[in-house]
Amino acid sequence: MAYKTNVFVTAALLTWSMVGVTAAVAAEPIKIGITGPFTGGSAPMGVSMRDGVKLAVADINAKGGILGRQLQLVERDDEAKNERGVQVAQELINKEKVVATVGFANTGVALASQRFYQEAKIPVMNSVATGSIITKQFVAPENKDNYIFRTSANDTIQSKMIVDEAVGRLKYTKVAILADSTNYGQLGQKDLEKALADKGIKPVAVEKYNLKDVDMTAQLLKAKQGGAQVVLTYGIGPELAQIANGMQKINWKVPIIGSWPLSMGNFIDNAGKNGDGARMPQTFIQDGNTPVRKTFIAAYQKAYKVDRMPSAVSAAQGYDAIYLLAAAMKQAGTTDGPKVREALENLKTPVEGVITTYNKPFSHDDHDAIKPEMVNIGVVKDGRVVLAK
Known part of the structure; x- marks a missing residue:
């Protein structure tokens, strides 16, 4: 009898132990x-x-x-x-x-x-x-x-919106593109060129820059000399600020319209007043x-x-x-x-x-x-x- 009781107790303990292990795994x-x-x-x-x-x-x-x-x-x-x-x-x-x-x-x-x-x-x-x-x-x-x-928002959506804003709504016909040398910048540049081509427009200048570049004078002068009425950008915040600040440096003020990173804090803070008016596609605005x-x-x-x-x-x-x-x-x-x-x-x-x-x-x-x-x-x-x- 004692033997049977021990068997039942052991079986019960084993069952509860297995339940405990299962619960632990589930948790x-x-x-x-x-x-x-x-x-x-x-x-x-x-x-x-x-x-x-x-x-x-x-x-x-x-x-x-x-x-x-x-x-x-x-x-x-x-x-x-x-x-x-x-x-x-x-x-x-x-x-x-x-x-x-x-x-x-x-x-x-x-x-x-x-x-x-x-x-x-x-x-x-x-x-x-x-x-x-x-x-x-x-x-x-x-x-x-x-x-x-x-x-x-993928770059196909963004590039079309950027071009629609610059060419469709604001009616600019002379457009420059400044894009960084990363995959992001170069793929975005191609998307912009395609969206412009769909409207029958070829950029007056397409310029590239590298991450951590602090002087965009050469690229901006080419855009300015090409008669650009607007600068379209594809890059990240710090370098975008150099574009805005570089435009002030050469006394050239045209609108900047670009991909969403123009909304980043390190563009807004580094560009200061030079960044005011920059436009970009946004899925969410802090409102x-x-x-x-x-x-x-x-x-x-x-x-x-x-x-x-x-x-x-x-x-x-x-x-x-x-x-x-x-x-x-x-x-x-x-x-x-x-x-x-x-x-x-x-x-x-x-x-x-x-x-x-x-x-x-x-x-x-x-x-x-x-x-x-x-x-x-x-x-x-x-x-x-x-x-x-």
């Missing part, structure tokens, strides 16, 4: 990578993206997480360097075992790094990088499925014109003790990326990469973000959540970006 956090430039000239967009992501994760975790589990961010600084981005991707996949990653602020880093996620069948949500090719790097027929998604946006802006200001976000666009796009991933995991009932990808491509429930409410934002063949109608033109005015009138 393990869901690891999500966050990679971007948290230092250097691209830091405003990387830090803002990361901080927007952290706000979203905190909101979701406070409400119980996803699938009964908390979200856990694994942060890595890719330093805006392609080789570092590759290293970070491999570390997040192989060592940290992330189930998804939000990141890539730089087009070149994205193109060099995201192939590792594609091979591992782990979804990536590009939240800042805008190169048109990014979400098309792994499409059919070479690839059956594509694991690369995006919540930023609490809806309850969701007002709450988001207030939470960001309180959490990070700032008035103006270093890059409001990046913060909002990072925030929304997490909510889209969370919705996909909830719908899929799992964090399994292929099933999360399938859910992202067919989200059944609208997802409320700060940029928009996303209603079926992706399909199998379209992994860009941001559509042209979601993007507005912003303008720098007195140290802030406001909606252009």
Whole structure:
């Protein structure tokens, strides 16, 4: 009798032990990578993206997480360097075992790094990088499925908007392009030239500059001598400020219209009054014109003790990326990469973000959540970006 009792007790203890192990496994956090430039000239967009992501994760975790589990961010600084981005991707996949990653602020880093996620069948949500090719790097027929998604406005959208603003609305016919030498700048330049060609216009000057260049006099003089009425830009904040300051130096004042980084804090602050009037496409402007946006802006200001976000666009796009991933995991009932990808491509429930409410934002063949109608033109005015009138 004692023997039977011991058997029952042992069996019960073993059962409870197994239940405990199962519960512990189920309660393990869901690891999500966050990679971007948290230092250097691209830091405003990387830090803002990361901080927007952290706000979203905190909101979701406070409400119980996803699938009964908390979200856990694994942060890595890719330093805006392609080789570092590759290293970070491999570390997040192989060592940290992330189930998804939000990141890539730089087009070149994205193109060099995201192939590792594609091979591992782990979804990536590009939240800042805008190169048109990014979400098309792994499409059919070479690839059956594509694991690369995006919540930023791609350069096809932006270049058309820039040209529509300069040529269509403002009626300029003599246009100069200044673009940096990175993948981002050079791909953007080609997109601009194509958008101009569609309107029958050839630029009077197309000039290139390098990161960390502090003197744009030569490039600006060529644009000025060509009779340019407007300068179109594709670059990052610090060098864009050198363009604005260089125009003041040679006593040449024409409008600057360019891609979204003209809204970055390190353009606005370094250019000062010379940056006023610069125009750019924006998915999000720091304006609490809806309850969701007002709450988001207030939470960001309180959490990070700032008035103006270093890059409001990046913060909002990072925030929304997490909510889209969370919705996909909830719908899929799992964090399994292929099933999360399938859910992202067919989200059944609208997802409320700060940029928009996303209603079926992706399909199998379209992994860009941001559509042209979601993007507005912003303008720098007195140290802030406001909606252009």
